[in-house]
Amino acid sequence: MSNYPKTMKALVAYGLGDYRFETAYPTPECGPDDIIIKTEGCGVCAGDLKCQHGAPKFWGDESQPSWVKPPFIPGHEFLGKIVAIGENVKGFEIGDRVTADQIVPCGECRFCKDGHYWMCQPHNIFGFQSDNNGGMAEYVRYPKTSVVHKVPQEMPLDKAMLIEPYACSKHCVDRGQIGCDDVVVISGAGTLGLGMITYARMKNPKLLIVLDMVQSRLDKAKEFGADLVFNPQNQDVVAEVLKLTEGYGCDIYIEATGHPSSVKQGLSMIRKLGRFVEFSVFGQETTVDWSIIGDSKELDLLGSHLSPYCYPFVIENINNGKLKTEGLITNCFPIEEWEKAFEYATGKYGDFKVCITF
Incomplete structure (x- = not known):
């Protein structure tokens, strides 16, 4: 006492x-x-x-x-x-x-x-x-x-x-089961998205693509390990991802914006049999044609909540600098x-x- x-x-x-x-x-x-x-x-x-x-x-x-x-x-x-x-x-x-x-x-x-x-x-x-x-x-x-x-x-x-936000980021990325042959898209580069980016970089995907509408966030995403960054306001990001993947689409799409448009965008750019991970809390409902999940693409649709069993890894790797935190x-x-x-x-x-x- x-x-x-x-x-x-x-x-x-x-x-x-x-x-x-x-x-x-x-x-x-x-x-x-x-x-x-x-x-x-x-x-x-x-x-x-x-x-x-x-x-x-x-x-x-x-x-x-x-x-x-x-x-x-x-x-x-x-x-x-x-x-x-x-x-x-x-x-x-x-x-x-x-x-x-x-x-x-x-x-x-x-x-x-x-x-x-x-x-x-x-x-x-x-x-x-x-x-x-x-x-x-x-x-x-x-x-x-x-x-x-x-x-x-x-x-x-x-x-x-x-530590707490990055632990949530880690759990989300783990849900996506990233492998070294995967083309991964992370939509949203706020604090939690950036935590996902620096951790996803450690998974060594074939290509790590980040989407955001704010240039300073895209700059930080590049610094934290993104291979490519796109602003959906300035270019057709679905077309860009299809172009990079021989028309198939990305393997894994992580939604970290909380905007309905990001959900629709992800469902459009993900390949058949892909994994869609939903992280965000939304302020409004999202309406999509759900047949894309089943009949069109047979997607794995995954949620991510909190940060189970993630703190020890995050504490160790923030401390040793492997997870980037600057700025x-x-x-x-x-x-x-x-x-x-x-x-x-x-x-x-x-x-x-x-x-x-x-």
């Missing part, structure tokens, strides 16, 4: 559209199975923005119940140093630098019991429930079933802040300036990844 303050700075969501910065919010108590960390930094995710803006996926509507449980502290991309440990916790000590999978599995549902903990049925994720507060606060509690990982003390914060953390703001951090995280000023620090 250790001593830490009774109150802390925190951003607290009390309800739909009611986010408040507090200077004396109660710090989490350390139970016998818990770990308490002092937060170093917390990334601002698109999910945090969508939740703050009131998306029905979080707050519910006539077709779905509310998933969030206010009051809660947002943030699921965070790390820090251990300041308190419960008496039953083994393998960790005060001062260890740690992070955790964003999901806190229940350990009891069918998915947890058969090893698919990231699809845990209750699906409690840091930063959305009152009993599972996130990293936009000075202190955070990791409960008993958290999947906690040690982070090297020497890893710079601008690299460590990419992705573009702005960090103190928690007092959370509104500015959320604004910059929209990408309207050209940022890749924005974080909150303490």
Whole structure:
């Protein structure tokens, strides 16, 4: 055990559209199975923005119940140093630098019991429930079933802040099962797309093609390992990919934009018997002729969610430089300036990844 303050700075969501910065919010108590960390930094995710803006996926509507449980502290991309440990916790000590999978599995549902903990049925994720507060606060509690990982003390914060997004990127690329003969297209070169690109490069595909509508992202994609980059606004990317593949199409298409047009584009440029991996969260429905999936091409259509079993590899390979990270953390703001951090995280000023620090 250790001593830490009774109150802390925190951003607290009390309800739909009611986010408040507090200077004396109660710090989490350390139970016998818990770990308490002092937060170093917390990334601002698109999910945090969508939740703050009131998306029905979080707050519910006539077709779905509310998933969030206010009051809660947002943030699921965070790390820090251990300041308190419960008496039953083994393998960790005060001062260890740690992070955790964003999901806190229940350990009891069918998915947890058969090893698919990231699809845990209750699906409690840091930063959305009152009993599972996130990293936009000075202190955070990791409960008993958290999947906690040690982070090297020497890893710079601008690299460590990419562990969670890159773990999601790795799982997505793994779903695609890239081989050395594959022509791979990654649509979308934001932070997560770039994490996919630098990892996919390690798989040594025959050709790695990246699509995005922002030139600075395409430049970074080239730097991170893309063989070719195309802007769908400026050229017929379907025609370009068909031209590069003798008219067959790409072997694997990874969708990381969340735009319906990217889905249609992918279904058009993927070859028969290809693999289509869907990663994004969408703001609107996508309408396509589904016969292309079955009758026309017999595609493998795969989803990707969270980052199971990915953290150890990502931590090791960010630390040794094999996964490129340069220039992705573009702005960090103190928690007092959370509104500015959320604004910059929209990408309207050209940022890749924005974080909150303490």
